[in-house]
Amino acid sequence: MAVSDPGINLVLGPVILGIIINTFVYGILFMQGITYYTSPRFKQDQPLIKGLVTWSLFLDTFHSCAIIWVIWEYCIEHFGDRAFLETTPWPYPTAPIFTTGASVPIQIYLAWRVKRLSNSWIIFGGITALSVTSGVVAWIASIRAVRLSNTKGFPALIPIVDTWLALGVLCDVSLTILLFIFLRKGRTGFSKTDNIITTIILQSIETAAFSSLTSLLDLITFTVIQKTNFHFIFSLLAGRMYTNTLLATLNSRDKLRADFLVDGVNTLTSPPQSHGVAVHVSVEHREDNGTELENYTKRNPKNGRDLETYYV
Known part of the structure; x- marks a missing residue:
């Protein structure tokens, strides 16, 4: 459903709302990052885990600052310029790159968790291939969007953007299902241990649900509500959701260990x-x-x- 002549409220409104929500979520992630870096577990983690956290937070910080600059461009530098609302400042079309820059390594990390539980290289390879493919498609979509430089051409990107988002949702759902299956198989019969496993299962489902729902809403709004920027609300949040999944997983370890004491x-x-x-x-x-x-x-x-x- 394409809106024939969207008003400024349907073009600029979702952009402002998306940036405000993104900034709020980034603040939560920033506090989660401080919790991780100041925890005793930080010193025990492998360099790859530390690097993954640092990389994800760096991307979130850089992208969040960049999209705040978009507000300046729309509302200050080009205030009242209706034609400028149809342009695409670079943080806008490059959102898929920033999203997959975080999602791909985090999905591979989660696939490694599944591999350690299942001892299956085939599962690990399949999930990794799915994640990397979604990342490649996202890069292609971003490059094409940058070349367009105008939102009027965005409907032509619907097939490739939908492919990227669908692959991401499929990867997230697959990881959630596999973690659920193999964690349940690990039940020991001891109530304390089984309660911890149940907690991990619920946590995995909850964190994956946010990222999957965000990507799904991005797909729906980009495809159905064309010529508006409603999808901008969800495309900005997607990368933050993956970082939230990572930090929530890592920061929960001390509490789970304490439950045994x-x-x-x-x-x-x-x-x-x-x-x-x-x-x-x-x-x-x-x-x-x-x-x-x-x-x-x-x-x-x-x-x-x-x-x-x-x-x-």
């Missing part, structure tokens, strides 16, 4: 080694009188891995 009944053996972002759990069961009965260490009969190793 409640009442002194369950203890953790040895500090976790920095192999990815793993939580190594050994459950120690005691009688009410404090007598230690046994130390349970469940192992996978197929590959000898601890079944109580969950990547969160």
Whole structure:
């Protein structure tokens, strides 16, 4: 459904609203970043994990500053210039590049979590290929959008933009389903451990739902409500949603570990080694009188891995 002659409220309004919402979400991510960098786990993480966080926050910071500059261009520098509203300042058409710059490495990181749980290189390769393909398509879409330099030509980009967004949603949904399946298979029969697994499952679904819903709404608004900028609201948020997924996952580890220390009944053996972002759990069961009965260490009969190793 194309709007024949959209008013300024349908062109500039969504841009301003999208930038305001994006700035608010960026503030939340900034605080999450501070939480990560000041946590004890930060020093234990591998350089790749630290680099991924830094890279994602850098992209979010740079893009957020760039789109704030767009407000200056629209509302100050070219105030009252209706023709300028049909142009595309560079932060606008390059949004897919910034989005996939964060989403692709984060999706590959999540695919690695699935690989560690499933021990399947095929699954890892498939998800990685899907993610990289979406990134390539996003770059092509951005390059074509930059060359257009005018929003009137955007309807011609609908097929390639829809392909990019659909691939991203498919990748997110696949990761969520796979994490759900393999985490459930890791249930041990111990209520404390199983509760932690349930928490991880719910967290994975919740974080993936935000990024998937954002991409889906971006796809719908870009395709259906043409000649307006409603899709701008969601295209700006997409990259922030992936960074939120990453930081929420990493910052939740200390809380999940602390859940095993409640009442002194369950203890953790040895500090976790920095192999990815793993939580190594050994459950120690005691009688009410404090007598230690046994130390349970469940192992996978197929590959000898601890079944109580969950990547969160």
